[in-house]
Amino acid sequence: MGNRLEGKVAVVTGAGRGVGRGVARLLAEEGASVVVNDIGCEVDGSGGSHEPADSVVAEIKAAGGNAVANYDNAADMDGGENIIRTAVDTFGTVDVLVNSAGITRDRMIYQMTPEDFALVVRNNTKSAFTTCKFAGIIFRQQRSGRVVNMTSDAGLGDIGRSNYAAASEGIIGLSRTVGRDLGRYGVTCNAISPMVETRQFPGTVDEYRVAEGIHPTPAERAGIGTSPPISEWEGPGYPDDPDNVAPLAVYLCTSAAPNVNGNVFGVRGGSIFLYSNPTVEKALYKWGTFTMDEMDILVPKMIGSGF
Amino acid sequence: MVDRFKGRVAIVTGAGRGIGRSVAMLLAEEGASVVVNDLGGGVDGEGGSDAPAAQVVAEIKAAGGNAVANFDSVAEYESAGKIVQAAIDNFGRLDVLQHVAGILRDRMIFNMTEAEWDAVLQVHLHGAFNMVRNIVPHLIKQDYGRIVLFSSGSGMGASGQANYATAKEGMVGFTRALSRELAPHSITVNAVYPGGATRMTETIPDSTQQLRQTQRSAAAGAAAAGGMSAQGAPIQGPPEARAPENNAPKAVYLGSEVAGNITGQVIGTSGWPMTLYAPRHVIRSIHKPGRWTLDELDDLMPISLNANLVNPVPEQTPR
Numbered sequence: 116m117g118n119r120l121e122g123k124v125a126v127v128t129g130a131g132r133g134v135g136r137g138v139a140r141l142l143a144e145e146g147a148s149v150v151v152n153d154i155g156c157e158v159d160g161s162g163g164s165h166e167p168a169d170s171v172v173a174e175i176k177a178a179g180g181n182a183v184a185n186y187d188n189a190a191d192m193d194g195g196e197n198i199i200r201t202a203v204d205t206f207g208t209v210d211v212l213v214n215s216a217g218i219t220r221d222r223m224i225y226q227m228t229p230e231d232f233a234l235v236v237r238n239n240t241k242s243a244f245t246t247c248k249f250a251g252i253i254f255r256q257q258r259s260g261r262v263v264n265m266t267s268d269a270g271l272g273d274i275g276r277s278n279y280a281a282a283s284e285g286i287i288g289l290s291r292t293v294g295r296d297l298g299r300y301g302v303t304c305n306a307i308s309p310m311v312e313t314r315q316f317p318g319t320v321d322e323y324r325v326a327e328g329i330h331p332t333p334a335e336r337a338g339i340g341t342s343p344p345i346s347e348w349e350g351p352g353y354p355d356d357p358d359n360v361a362p363l364a365v366y367l368c369t370s371a372a373p374n375v376n377g378n379v380f381g382v383r384g385g386s387i388f389l390y391s392n393p394t395v396e397k398a399l400y401k402w403g404t405f406t407m408d409e410m411d412i413l414v415p416k417m418i419g420s421g422f
Numbered sequence: 423m424v425d426r427f428k429g430r431v432a433i434v435t436g437a438g439r440g441i442g443r444s445v446a447m448l449l450a451e452e453g454a455s456v457v458v459n460d461l462g463g464g465v466d467g468e469g470g471s472d473a474p475a476a477q478v479v480a481e482i483k484a485a486g487g488n489a490v491a492n493f494d495s496v497a498e499y500e501s502a503g504k505i506v507q508a509a510i511d512n513f514g515r516l517d518v519l520q521h522v523a524g525i526l527r528d529r530m531i532f533n534m535t536e537a538e539w540d541a542v543l544q545v546h547l548h549g550a551f552n553m554v555r556n557i558v559p560h561l562i563k564q565d566y567g568r569i570v571l572f573s574s575g576s577g578m579g580a581s582g583q584a585n586y587a588t589a590k591e592g593m594v595g596f597t598r599a600l601s602r603e604l605a606p607h608s609i610t611v612n613a614v615y616p617g618g619a620t621r622m623t624e625t626i627p628d629s630t631q632q633l634r635q636t637q638r639s640a641a642a643g644a645a646a647a648g649g650m651s652a653q654g655a656p657i658q659g660p661p662e663a664r665a666p667e668n669n670a671p672k673a674v675y676l677g678s679e680v681a682g683n684i685t686g687q688v689i690g691t692s693g694w695p696m697t698l699y700a701p702r703h704v705i706r707s708i709h710k711p712g713r714w715t716l717d718e719l720d721d722l723m724p725i726s727l728n729a730n731l732v733n734p735v736p737e738q739t740p741r
Contacts, residue, residue: 119716141716145716192536224558224599225559229499229552229555232548236543236547236592240543241543244534244539244585244588247531248531248532252532258737269595273599274602275603276599277595277599277600280596281547281592284577284591284592284595284596285588285592287577288576288578288590288591288592289587291577291578291587292531292583294579294734295581295735296532296584297532298734298735298736298737299738300738350713352713356713359713362714363714366716366719366723373736374728374731375728375733377733385709385710385712386707386709387708388704389728390703391703391704391705392579392702393577393699393700393701394699394700395690395698395700396697396699397697398697399695401694402659402694403694405694407424407448407671410671414681414684415680418696418698419684422683422685
């Protein structure tokens with residue numbers, strides 16, 4: 116048990132299961148008092164239960180930590196406010212915010228209903244907005260704070276979940292902006308893209324693809340070919356364990372890295388990645404406005420070559 | 423008149439003014455029949471007027487082109503369907519979507535209201551879904567289509583635009599997923615980072631412009647140090663380089679038949695150049711055959727992943 120966050124107060128949304136649960140537990144291990152928020156819904160956002168949040172609070176307390184459960188829906192403005200208020204009322208303030216709440220409703224675009232799209236975008240991005248806003252008010256006053264938002268490499272283009280891809284890349288746009296809005300007050304905001312095995316993954320489309328032998332590995336799905344598959348594993352957990360995300364998330368919540376703000380990280384097993392920000396890869400220049408005739412000639416040779 | 427788009431039908435949302443207008447005019451010039459959609463609202467999305475769209479249609483017709491005005495909102499699924507239906511009813515088919523419509527409700531994150539958040543996401547991101555979802559059945563049936571969604575470099579991070587940056591970068595994720603789903607049907611989907619002097623950029627206060635310039639410089643410092651790119655660079659060149667018309671050839675090109683191999687990309691159309699953005703990709707990594715501990719990360723991160731990263735908005739001591 117460390118003391119990196121002794122006396123600090125943390126809020127974790129979606130902390131009842133999966134990635135959020137691991138982060139909440141490690142935050143508590145490091146001495147933070149934790150608001151364990153989870154509405155306890157199914158993967159598609161339906162239903163609700165106090166059990167997931169309650170059980171994580173019980174686990175933290177059993178390990179000698181300090182935690183309180185909250186069941187508000189962060190995707191509602193009142194819910195987001197209440198979650199932050201719970202931290203302030205119970206523990207006096209808020210220093211750390213980790214947004215891990217999210218749902219999936221996988222469908223191909225031509226089968227997706229407006230509800231499928233709206234619910235995923237709302238639950239995955241608006242939930243991060245409401246908590247960032249209300250925590251941001253306090254961060255600004257106390258001139259410190261840490262935010263980590265969970266995103267996904269589905270945003271790099273995943274078949275069968277264009278809603279989730281939109282929400283995931285949206286969370287990155289949000290994180291970069293929150294980091295810039297609050298940076299001068301000593302706040303950092305970063306995003307993590309976890310590649311792990313949770314309720315959300317594998318989803319229905321993944322199961323289909325695995326069954327059909329299409330893009331079978333998480334690495335291939337994510338389009339990341341930078342490291343060989345992990346063949347050996349030492350110590351606690353296993354390669355697809357969602358708890359593997361917690362050390363990086365908690366590290367970014369400590370005061371260790373004030374220079375890291377508005378960045379995107381990834382975690383897959385024992386690998387931790389830093390992503391580039393959007394980079395200009397190719398450019399066509401002209402002193403003046405391009406004509407269509409010019410583009411017909413130039414684009415296939417430059418921008419469009421290699422696709 | 424040229425005939426790159428002869429027999430093609432295009433919908434341009436937000437075509438009443440600014441960038442959308444120039445895209446619609448160029449499409450018509452190239453032979454497309456165009457649905458000029460604009461509900462004629464203010465930059466903040468309030469109000470409405472038929473005048474902007476009607477004016478653009480009049481200009482297109484005066485130049486010998488073919489166009490029809492539409493004033494429905496992209497923000498609701500049903501009314502977006504009416505825009506698509508207008509193309510079918512008037513021109514019998516549909517090939518190209520240019521989703522340019524957008525609004526701004528800038529506010530720092532700690533002051534932003536729910537209405538400001540909802541309105542911006544509704545028009546940009548949900549609007550993109552509403553248009554695409556209504557159009558896709560038509561495009562799949564004919565096994566051909568071109569979709570261009572107007573995103574923004576603000577997605578790379580812009581103070582005071584949490585709603586706008588979320589919506590716009592969300593459109594990039596949406597674009598990438600769609601491109602893969604629709605590729606078997608010969609439908610391309612691309613996003614653009616546009617730019618230019620329009621109503622929208624006029625609303626940005628000088629103080630915010632200065633703040634963003636400072637942040638850009640910091641990001642450029644980070645780029646030099648860490649192999650990362652500068653973000654949201656301002657348009658280079660004389661004032662005419664800032665004309666919204668400069669976006670049109672590039673966006674229209676992406677909507678043409680010859681651009682069939684370009685899909686799932688982010689193309690910069692701001693100013694005179696045309697640029698291709700690489701998607702975020704892994705530039706540094708650390709590995710071990712097991713779970714990292716915080717002690718290890720404390721030691722290793724500063725000399726690996728975090729080395730030389732520059733905070734674009736570092737802490738300032740209160741005045």
